[in-house]
Amino acid sequence: METIKNPSRRNLFRGKIKQEHALRLPWVVSEDVFTQHCNQCQDCLSVCETNIIVRDKQGFPKIDFNRGECTFCNACVEACEQPLFKEEKNSAPWPAHINISNKCLATNNIYCQSCQDVCETRAIRFKFVNSSIPQPELNLTDCTSCGACITTCPQDAINFIDEMETPYV
Ligand code: SF4
Ligand code: SF4
Ligand code: SF4
Incomplete structure (x- = not known):
């Protein structure tokens, strides 16, 4: 037992x-x-x-x-002295990816591009998409999963979600 x-x-x-x-x-x-x-x-x-x-x-x-x-x-x-980690560090650091929810200010037609400003790899870019306010577009291929955009978002609109789209806390 x-x-x-x-x-x-x-x-x-x-x-x-x-x-x-x-x-x-x-x-x-x-x-x-x-x-x-x-x-x-x-x-x-x-x-x-x-x-x-x-x-x-x-x-x-x-x-x-x-x-x-x-x-x-x-x-x-x-x-850490415990056997917790993958040998291969080229893989994704977490079983999750960044998501921008509909709480985003730009999505609600209020100007904001704070997340783009902190993203070093420019994985978040803003474009006009049938709106008067530029909208965020997330390119997950360029995202390193650093999480810098999460803390800078004034709306708490960015988080990590798993493949079932369940958010992490
Ligand atoms: S920082 Fe947050 S509220 Fe601002 S554009 Fe990015 S996701 Fe939207
Ligand atoms: S997690 Fe890092 S690389 Fe990915 S979108 Fe946010 S700031 Fe950019
Ligand atoms: S910055 Fe990231 S890799 Fe470095 S100690 Fe903190 S969690 Fe670990």
Whole structure:
């Protein structure tokens, strides 16, 4: 019989706590691998240069893009002694992609291009699309998933979603 040493996991099995749909550290193998092997030592929190790693309700690290962007400095990966990460760093850092919701000011005919201004790879560009206000167009091929656009959006209109279009918290 499996022994559950981690109290957070024990509570999950008993149904006391609902697991958050959270983005973990970049290049984590999977959510299951992460929650099974992360010992909540918090070493990754202290090395993140943009301070975007926080603890979720169960104590596991998660990324909070409302605090800033990921520079992909790799410091959190190097600080972690657990086998949580993919060997191949050329793959996508998270199982998610950026989405702009209908809360966007430009979509609601109010001028705003803040997200374009912070996007280094110009994955967000604005064009007139049957409207008097330029509309954002997101090119996911050019998006690095850095999250810089999330914190700059005054409407909280940008987030990461998974392939089922479920947003991450
Ligand atoms: S790669 Fe660097 S910036 Fe990104 S979450 Fe890890 S420590 Fe923070
Ligand atoms: S920053 Fe937010 S509100 Fe402004 S254009 Fe971009 S998505 Fe829309
Ligand atoms: S997450 Fe993508 S769209 Fe947003 S700033 Fe970074 S590269 Fe640009």
